[in-house]
Amino acid sequence: MAPAPTERELVSRLLDELGDAVRTDDEAREAARLDKSGWLAPGRPMAVVEATTIDEVQTTMRIASEFGIPVVPRGAGTGLAGGAIGSTGEIVLSVRGMRRVLEVNVADELAVVEPGILNAELNELLAESGLWWAPDPASKAISSVGGNISTNAGGILCAKYGVTREAVLGLSVVLADGRLVEVGHRSVKGVTGYDLTALMIGSEGTLGIIVGATLKLRPLPTGVVATIGAYFSDVVGAAAASAAITAAGLRPAALELLDAASLALLDRLLAGEPGHQPLSQRGSAYLLVQTDGSASEAEAREALAIIQAAGGDAELTTDPEEGERLLRVRRMAHPAFELAGQVLIEDVAVPRSQLPAMFAAIERISAESGIAIPTIAHAGDGNLHPNVIIPPDMPRSRDGEVPEQIWQVADRLFRAAMELGGTLTGEHGVGLLKRRWLIDELGLDGMELQRGIKAVFDPQGILNPGKVFGPMSLEPELEMASTRSGAE
Amino acid sequence: MAPAPTERELVSRLLDELGDAVRTDDEAREAARLDKSGWLAPGRPMAVVEATTIDEVQTTMRIASEFGIPVVPRGAGTGLAGGAIGSTGEIVLSVRGMRRVLEVNVADELAVVEPGILNAELNELLAESGLWWAPDPASKAISSVGGNISTNAGGILCAKYGVTREAVLGLSVVLADGRLVEVGHRSVKGVTGYDLTALMIGSEGTLGIIVGATLKLRPLPTGVVATIGAYFSDVVGAAAASAAITAAGLRPAALELLDAASLALLDRLLAGEPGHQPLSQRGSAYLLVQTDGSASEAEAREALAIIQAAGGDAELTTDPEEGERLLRVRRMAHPAFELAGQVLIEDVAVPRSQLPAMFAAIERISAESGIAIPTIAHAGDGNLHPNVIIPPDMPRSRDGEVPEQIWQVADRLFRAAMELGGTLTGEHGVGLLKRRWLIDELGLDGMELQRGIKAVFDPQGILNPGKVFGPMSLEPELEMASTRSGAE
Known part of the structure; x- marks a missing residue:
């Protein structure tokens, strides 16, 4: 790993390679300090990269890897556990601008989308084809598909229609070092190797950056409600x-x-x-x-x-x-x-x-x-x-x-x-706010396996460090923002 | 790792600690050389441990770890890809004898079972409660629940009722070194950490030994067929x-x-x-x-x-x-x-x-x-x-x-x-028979991640080596057995 650069060196390199996609203004950096939990990071991230292409995500990760600088992946910023909050010494990498629908396949009941599209936007578009994507968090009007996947979002309809993990066939993922991998399938069934798609779902930006998703759709329900x-x-x-x-x-x-x-x-x-x-x-x-x-x-x-x-x-x-x-x-x-x-x-x-x-x-x-x-x-x-x-x-x-x-x-x-046989978090994720209890639920051996997997994907520990678990470079010194909203 | 022992030393140690659970007779060793694919391993495993308790599984893995000896987990032996076949220099660890139903909870629509119970046996028992476990491989009369989970079994009903991954809430797993971990939840939702339950499902005995499962049940369908x-x-x-x-x-x-x-x-x-x-x-x-x-x-x-x-x-x-x-x-x-x-x-x-x-x-x-x-x-x-x-x-x-x-x-x-956008294996798994194509589907980067995960769970590489991928200690010199059956 190269010695820690000054912020100026790193930001200048990002600007050189990514130009206008890099925001260093106060407004963008300030907005990336909080999510809908009402929590505010103690400091501001050094820059916000607003990626619109996979290539820009890869470039950001290559530079971050080279400098050993933490990257916080972010979608619409509607999380409720502080998982997408950036702070001092970090880059926030937003995929909110990657919002194209690349394919809607009615016969195969699938769609291929970029991660930044909002859940409700997607479903409005799918309705024309008589289809829908079932994950239904209460935040659906403001939360992104990529964010839903990163938290394995739940919502109101899960008992009947399942959680997000059951509605994703495959993912395109940029790894910590900038490589792009495809995991999963376009077919309904597929058991080739470990299920890396399921592993990525709910990983809260700690294993890779989701830059594309093949979604499993359903026919819209018939009958009256x-x-x-x-x-x-x-x-x-x-x-x-x-x-x-x-x-x-x-x-x-x-x-x-x-x-x-x-x-x-x-x-x-x-x-x-x-x-x-x-x-x-x-x-x-x-x-x-x-x-x-x-x-x-x-x-x-x-x-x-x-x-x-x-x-x-x-x-x-x-x-x-x-x-x-x-x-x-x-x-x-x-x-x-x-x-x-x-x-x-x-x-x-x-x-x-x-x-x-x-x-x-x-x-x-x-x-x-x-x-x-x-x-x-x-x-x-x-x-x-x-x-x-x-x-x-x-x-x-x-x-x-x-x-x-x-x-x-x-x-x-x-x-x-x-x-009562329950769990710490049903659908919001661990983020920053719940990590103090993680070990109580997973146990020492479970934590060791989880950290081992994290290290396979992110040996430098630059992907969303301090979230869920991992190097505690961020102390939980969080301020509660005065603004908060009712997303969930 | 200790120096490689003679077979006699290892088997004697197993017999000392596990007694009658250890089979060294020709009949048991011969039966463990094949599955329902019709393939026969080139040699016989040195012993077959017929475990009936979690403790016996843990003991077997502790001894195997100590000696650095490969272990092939096995259920009912009805696989179609050679995944549970044992050969020379290996121990086969059968959980077929662990077949108790520990709990059927009608209100929560779940059952806690041991891995060796057959799919059809379980469903016959559940029918009294108006419930069923949906995974429906054609082999259900002869295949075990643990085997269904290890291969993420499919079957006839998947388009409507999902694959095995969608029907398992949690697992008890014995790791390569003999530790017991619990993964997953009893609740329908849960997003605490990475989804190790989904990772274990379909891992074909290469990450750990499934010794218990909390299954998600469904009400039996109403109406005529x-x-x-x-x-x-x-x-x-x-x-x-x-x-x-x-x-x-x-x-x-x-x-x-x-x-x-x-x-x-x-x-x-x-x-x-x-x-x-x-x-x-x-x-x-x-x-x-x-x-x-x-x-x-x-x-x-x-x-x-x-x-x-x-x-x-x-x-x-x-x-x-x-x-x-x-x-x-x-x-x-x-x-x-x-x-x-x-x-x-x-x-x-x-x-x-x-x-x-x-x-x-x-x-x-x-x-x-x-x-x-x-x-x-x-x-x-x-x-x-x-x-x-x-x-x-x-x-x-x-x-x-x-x-x-x-x-x-x-x-x-x-x-x-x-x-056509498809995959190598929809439901049978990779085992021995399909591993030559694995890299074509997963790619080099995907394979690297998969092998990395394998190493986290099994650093010595003693869990089902040569299956799916991993150290190719078994050459694909397999004989086709003259006996084969119509399981799928």
């Missing part, structure tokens, strides 16, 4: 009803659950709307069910019966406008949380049958700590987002820092999920 | 009809295609049956379609219309007995091929739309080489099994060896698949 909105007197009962729906073999497209603290914040947000009837008066938990496909109405009727038997106050509709009204309660949850101030969004997942127990644990932790934790859950797959609200008046060691007391609450949430 | 049997005047037309069915957004559970050479061999097999009407007189290709689920009849009617518009002579039934009669044509294909003599079963996969082109290529290669290649295809996912029949009178350099002329035919088949 049926929607149920149901209020329950307590969240544990609502969670039990939700678990009973899946245990009955039903597979709704969406099965979403909000607790009492969420409904209270929604009432604060919606209070000003004409005719708003307080949600909190209708119940202490809200369960949203949507079914699609040829059997959607029959499935919805079965789900309704289960909900009513469990004491839910429910309405069922197949009218799109009415359905949208029932869905809106879920859609407005994140904006409502923002009203309460700064939030640490957790992302635990538990086996479905443990949802009631996890909700009970969250209630207990909230009561014991005195911290509000409004929680929404993708109940169909056991993935919960407890939103730990930081009281504005809580003392902090320095401005913008997450108080240790909040980390302690997060720690208790994570341990409760683990005790 | 509808079956269509259709004859076409040529296989390319039948392949086009099959591609049209999936392109129409239909998703049959099974979509299987047989060519004229297959029908001719079936007629030979079935000629003696009372009332047999020659299949070859009805057409030159046979397409089997089965639909299940709540919309099965509607789907089948749509498929039937597409088939008839494409010129197919078809019948549709929902009667189970009639359905079985239509299915039998497909079921008897392998026994029919065995009539023709020794067979090299290929396993290419192409994008679905390329099925007609691949069938045309097979016909051309067969005509030009003068070698019969009866072919069946899992048409729904583009996976073809061309069965290259070795003429009994073809000259061979030594008895039982595959003539180079047959390898040349296989080489042409593989290259044709690659040119």
Whole structure:
């Protein structure tokens, strides 16, 4: 490895070879310090490369390898775990400008795309062909396909339609040293060698830079969409009803659950709307069910019966406008949380049958700590987002820092999920914010294997160091940005 | 690494620590020389360890590591690529005796099992709970769950229900040095670190020994099963009809295609049956379609219309007995091929739309080489099994060896698949038989990454060396066994 260059030497070399693709202005560098978690890196990256071609990505990595300088791959910057944040001494390599759709193949139900295209943009385009790409994170209007792949994004529809890993056939990847490799297949099946495609999915920019993807598409669901909105007197009962729906073999497209603290914040947000009837008066938990496909109405009727038997106050509709009204309660949850101030969004997942127990644990932790934790859950797959609200008046060691007391609450949430057979992160990834717990879940031997794989792909340790695990060149001294958004 | 011991030293140590689990008799060692590909290793392994506990697997690996002796993991021995064959200087470690079902969790739709249980045994047991494990290789009556996982087994139902990788949540793995690690989750979602579960699936015993699996189950499909049997005047037309069915957004559970050479061999097999009407007189290709689920009849009617518009002579039934009669044509294909003599079963996969082109290529290669290649295809996912029949009178350099002329035919088949955007192996794996083509598909950089991962898990190179890739301590001097069976 060459001796560490001054920033000026490196940036000058990037400018020489990449010209206008290299941004060194304050605005671009400042924007790359944060993502949608609300966290801000302690410093600014030295430059942001806005690549529009594979060749520019390769050139950047060749130069970075030569100088031994860390590179943070970045898409739309909508992550919730700090995985695409750049800081002092780093280059941020954005592929947001690589957004072409290179092929849509209807017969083979696949598309070949560049990583920067947004999920929703792609799906709008695919709809003409009667197809869609199923990964459905709540951020889909603003998050990129490459980012969805890098985090193995989940979302609302996973219980029925799977996670991102099940919707990608192959990838084009630029390695740390600038080489381009193709992994995976265009065919549905293929078992030639280890599954490097699955390995790349969810690797959060630590193994290589995804510069192209062959996506597995599905025909758009047929039939009407049926929607149920149901209020329950307590969240544990609502969670039990939700678990009973899946245990009955039903597979709704969406099965979403909000607790009492969420409904209270929604009432604060919606209070000003004409005719708003307080949600909190209708119940202490809200369960949203949507079914699609040829059997959607029959499935919805079965789900309704289960909900009513469990004491839910429910309405069922197949009218799109009415359905949208029932869905809106879920859609407005994140904006409502923002009203309460700064939030640490957790992302635990538990086996479905443990949802009631996890909700009970969250209630207990909230009561014991005195911290509000409004929680929404993708109940169909056991993935919960407890939103730990930081009281504005809580003392902090320095401005913008997450108080240790909040980390302690997060720690208790994570341990409760683990005790129920669950996991630290269902869909957001580890990034910077969750790495302190990684070893608790993976164990020492698991960590050793993971670090070994990292070293195979990135022997210099220049790809997104400090994220997930790896050389801890970045201390977790992160400031919480005052701006945050409701992406997930 | 200790100096190489004599076989006697090593076997004595195994006997000391594992007692009766160690088989050194001729019968056990001879049986471990072959699998269902019909291939026979040049020599016999020095011992076969028949483990019944995780502890015995760990002990075996600790001793093997200490002595630096290769270990071949083995399940039911039904592989079709030589991946579980043991030879001179090797220990075969069978987990066939680890066959307990440790948990069936209906609410979470998962089962925790040991690797040696047979696929069909497991599914029989799960049926009581209204659940099933979807991987459906044709060998399911005789192949183990662990073997299905080690090869990422496919089968007939993959287009609708996915491959094995999509049906496994977590694994217990004994590493080369005897350590036990747990990878994956019990929850549906989970993105903590790299996906080592997906990496293990399809790794053919080269990364670790699977000693336990948490399987993702599905509710048994509801509704009637509808079956269509259709004859076409040529296989390319039948392949086009099959591609049209999936392109129409239909998703049959099974979509299987047989060519004229297959029908001719079936007629030979079935000629003696009372009332047999020659299949070859009805057409030159046979397409089997089965639909299940709540919309099965509607789907089948749509498929039937597409088939008839494409010129197919078809019948549709929902009667189970009639359905079985239509299915039998497909079921008897392998026994029919065995009539023709020794067979090299290929396993290419192409994008679905390329099925007609691949069938045309097979016909051309067969005509030009003068070698019969009866072919069946899992048409729904583009996976073809061309069965290259070795003429009994073809000259061979030594008895039982595959003539180079047959390898040349296989080489042409593989290259044709690659040119159509396909892959070397859809579901059988690389094992010993396909490794000569691995680098053509993966490329030098891809191979380097794969070997790097192998070295992380198995630095001494003692796990199934010579299989897939890796230290080529086994020369591909394999004899074809005179016994072979119709598993796939």
